[in-house]
Amino acid sequence: MGNFGAKNLSTSLFHCTLWKSDTSPACRAVMMGLDAMNVSLTEIDIDMDKAEHRAPDLIAMNPHQTLPILKDGEFILCDSHAINTYIASRYCDCEKLLPTNPAGRAIVDQLLHYNSGILYPHYRSCAYPILYENCRFVMPQQAQEVEHAYRKLETMLKGRSWFSGANMTLGDIAIMATISTLHVLVPVDKDKFPVLLSWMFRMSKEPFYTTGNLKGLNEFTKRIDTGNGFDSKDNKKCPRSSLTRRSTGAKLAET
Template identity: 35%
Template sequence: MAPKLYTTALSPAGHSVLLTAEAINLKMEVIMIDPSKGEHLSPEFLKINPEHTFPTLDDNGFIIRESHVINTYLVQKYSKDDYLYPQNLQKRTLIDQCLYLDCGVIQPKMMAILEPIIKHSVKIIPKDKSDNLIQILSTLETTLQGKKYLTGNNVTIADLNIIATISACSVLVPVAANRFPNITEWITRMQSLPYYEQANGINFDIFVNFVKNKLMRS
């Protein structure tokens, strides 16, 4: 049976799993959950994931509840090669470093802005929180210096995870090309991947419209 992915169009982390699945040509059963209808709190979903978070992977009864772990798992189990997550220790360590940066730093800084908008109808992004995102963008700008992708000249799951997060961050803090030329070129490079639009572009548009509507409502 194909793995089941429980996610929502409003989850950048979920977008990264869709990107990874497309990259390795893995067919999954994607089950879209609507949090606005309380579907994430249904007894059926809570049985699978008591944390009621997205994305959640059910691989024939084996449950994983964190996007970065899901992506490394899917590549190691289902990919026909290891270019997205190489066996080479040093290359893999560089990828892990980026994954930890995403889950430990970038995503929390993004959610510090996003959660008040979604849950508490906050209309203004505090300067200190936007400055935090700009600071991490500066770090990524330096990381990409002289490279096509985050860990070198080949795309890896580090890129697939972080492009989903940075796409969402760009809605909150614009990524100016004159200030972040390396990031801008990297985003364009990622968007040119043959599977990008299907996995991230469509869902990203839904995410953008949702956040903008939240910010515009009186």
Template identity: 25%
Template sequence: MSSPVFYNCPPSGNCYKVRLFAALAGIPLDIRNVDLAAGSHKTPEFTALNPWQQVPVLQDGEIVIWDSQAILVYLAEKHAKTAWWPTDPGARAHVVEWLSVSVNEIQHGPADARLVKKFNYPLRYDDAVTASMRTLAIIDRHLTHHAWLAGNRPTLADCAAYPYLALAPEGGISLDAYPALRQWLARVEALPGYISVDA
């Protein structure tokens, strides 16, 4: 059986969420890089895969999935990685809380700040910094009492949240004031199979 095709862009934190989980969980992907600078995500062919004209996209035979959170869930379900995507209703809901945080509070904080600083996106940097301060403080407080974001082991929650938190300094957001968060980053980086965004 051939590996699913993963339409990727190397510096994208959303793509990195999926590459990271696949590496940690030992799931093979056929990675194809999409040249966003050249507008390859705006071609009719790519738009047919993802009407939002964004990476990542996963194509597994007839199944096409856009959105990094949806791809994480699909891969975990398909490969029965229940430790990463628990079946208990409460435990699963706690993972989903963090999938939501990763596309809302983390996206509109550190991820947006990085878009401005690294890629010159026309977003309001001050708003992204203000949002980052609140988001990082809340996550740091949570991680003061928890080793992992949801439950007592790494899950999809950690894979979804890690990339844009780890990459926050690229957006000019220092993590110095958040020791529990930095310890959690180190715990993720010590997991077997861990890959960096540049891998």
């Protein structure tokens, strides 16, 4: 864990709090980013099924009423891509995960914008009707658009191990959070998209994938199977450190 260049064995940011939900791909991008950077902070679970992300104190921090939210002292950030690059550039020496040279950094920014502007909206249009309306399936039109996106990703990966080139970066992590979630909704076909699937396989072997993505992805899969009638009693709401989440094998800590 954290073999991508964090300053110490583990950096604890006692002044930082993250509000997140494990089922959310945007939150899992941050959790994977934290784990890859070996950074720990206080994490608070929010139950989106109970609309806790719309509580007045959270709206005061994030008028968009979305998760994740990071608070560092009095400084607040409300976007997973901005959170990961902020933590990396402020608290880590992670040249590989977030290069400091302008060209390398621009490639990561390009991938983050692509994830935020193109891939993530596909996730929303496929998942939200199932999660919050009475839809049981991904609509054929949406599924077709996701397949177009997979085709583009397949092309982007030709001749390279990672989306960013020779090294895996925060760009790969953001895309993995979204694509692993889309894969639940519109499976990545191994015959049509072998390069994309083998990149996903490589990503899934990284320790941060297990600690930061797997549990939430499994919860999301169950949530999709259940549709709009989920009982979230398992969601224990107690602040805990990122280290506790990792050391409990990505399971929720007991209260």
